[in-house]
Amino acid sequence: MNTPEQSQLGKSSAYVDTYDAGLLFPLPRAAKRAEIGVGSTAPFFGADLWTGYELSWLNLRGKPQVALAQFTIPCETPQLIESKSFKLYLNSFNNTRLADAGEVKARLRADLSEALWRGQAPGASMGLNLVLQEQFDAQAVHELDGQLLDRLDVECTHYTPAPELLRADHDAPPVSETLVSHLLKSNCLVTGQPDWGSVQIRYSGAQIDQAGLLQYIVSFRNHNEFHEQCVERIFMDLWTRCRPLKLAVYARYTRRGGLDINPFRTSHPGALPPNVRSARQ
Structure with a gap:
């Protein structure tokens, strides 16, 4: 079982720029939940909404592509992804040639789902959306209401x-x-x-x-x-x-x-x- 101290947090890390799903470092949710009185059945639903602002890869001709990535990770997953490992993983796409955004999405979805459900049969599915360059101007900024x-x-x-x-x-x-x-x-x-x-x-x-x-x-x-x-x-x-x-x-x-x-x-x-x-x- 992974622990936070075993992660790359606070350590000097080499930036791998070719695709490597092994960079993802999942951490179990259960131990910290036990500290706050959450048992096997949590009294809450929800998700972790991630945004990746630095996603890039190469097309088959070697031309860089850029996009924003939006991830919806259900809180039911037994693991969360340690954020530095997530960053290192996304950077591993930088010099990787991929056919199109569809292939990028497929790899992201498969790798993250495996890490989030590691050791268990997959349950709730992870949401994933890529915002491509032509959609950047439509991205909103809004403060929380209340x-x-x-x-x-x-x-x-x-x-x-x-x-x-x-x-x-x-x-x-x-x-x-x-x-x-x-x-x-x-x-x-x-x-x-x-x-x-x-x-x-x-x-x-x-x-x-x-x-x-x-x-x-x-x-x-x-x-x-x-x-x-x-x-x-x-x-x-x-x-x-x-x-x-x-x-x-x-x-x-x-x-x-x-x-x-x-x-x-x-x-x-x-x-x-x-x-x-x-x-x-």
Whole structure:
């Protein structure tokens, strides 16, 4: 079983520029989920929405091609892909001759599906879309919708996750709200490098105290954990502390190494949010 310490994170890496699926480094989700009280059946659905901004290959005449790649990785997969290995893998296409974008997609889909489901029969399928050059101008930039928590003038004293800051008024009538903050920051689990993000919390149920919620989001500032794990921790803390009837947590992190990761977790199945980048991405 792979561990984060065995990955290429924080190590000097040779950049392989010919196709090599073996560069992908899957990591099991189960151990970090066990830390936050998630058993064999998770109380959430969702996916990790990745965008690769640095995808390139050669056509059969040796001419470089470029595209954006959008990946939708179901949270049901037993593995996640460590992001530096993902970057190294995508770079391995750089000097590889391929017939067309269709062949690129086929290789991406096959390699990633194998890594994500390694050791298990494949379940939910991975989504994949290539945005070609002629489609670049149609790509939108949009901030997360919702009431901005950052407007609140709060004192912040916690910089590691403090779920005790979360509270909800169960004596008042239930509400439905969408709340947003751009003050989410955590650090890479292995290297400690900063990860910057925005988070959207959509819920129905007892009204969550907004000041405490903002202080809780800020409390991730010195926390070391991967993007997907932070979002699941936020979901579970809200789910257990505030006991909403419905809950969805969506974070968009700024890119690193040409990749951004945007995890979405929801208590009820439904449509995924559109993978539209924000200004900081």
